[in-house]
Amino acid sequence: MNISRIEQRVLHALAQGGCIRHTRGPNGRVIETLCVTREGFILADCTPAIFSALRRKRLIESRASQPYRISDLGRRSVRAQANNR
Numbered sequence: 001m002n003i004s005r006i007e008q009r010v011l012h013a014l015a016q017g018g019c020i021r022h023t024r025g026p027n028g029r030v031i032e033t034l035c036v037t038r039e040g041f042i043l044a045d046c047t048p049a050i051f052s053a054l055r056r057k058r059l060i061e062s063r064a065s066q067p068y069r070i071s072d073l074g075r076r077s078v079r080a081q082a083n084n085r
Contacts, residue, residue: 001077006045007054011070011078013037019067020046020060036067 003011014020017038025031035046051068054060059074070078 001057003057003059003077004053006050007059008079010035010043010046010050010054011059011074013043014060014068014070015075015078018043019069020051021067022051 010020013035018036021034021036022030023032023034030048030051033046033048033051035043037043051060054074055068057073059071059077060068061071062068
């Protein structure tokens with residue numbers, strides 16, 4: 001599966017225990033996403049477009065109306081994070 005660098009970064013943060021909180025507009029569509037790492041930091045790369053791509057590929061999921069977390073498929077798809085500096 002082709003996963004972009006930004007999607008990999010978001011998945012890596014989720015695999016370490018982070019979550020994605022989202023806000024819906026009056027029409028029911030997601031208008032704002034907030035990726036929170038396990039340390040409580042905010043990942044700026046998680047845009048609504050990246051969020052939709054991850055959901056479409058079934059790499060993240062929400063259970064019982066909880067914040068989105070990485071799915072089993074997402075865990076198998078994420079690669080070790082390169083040390084980019």
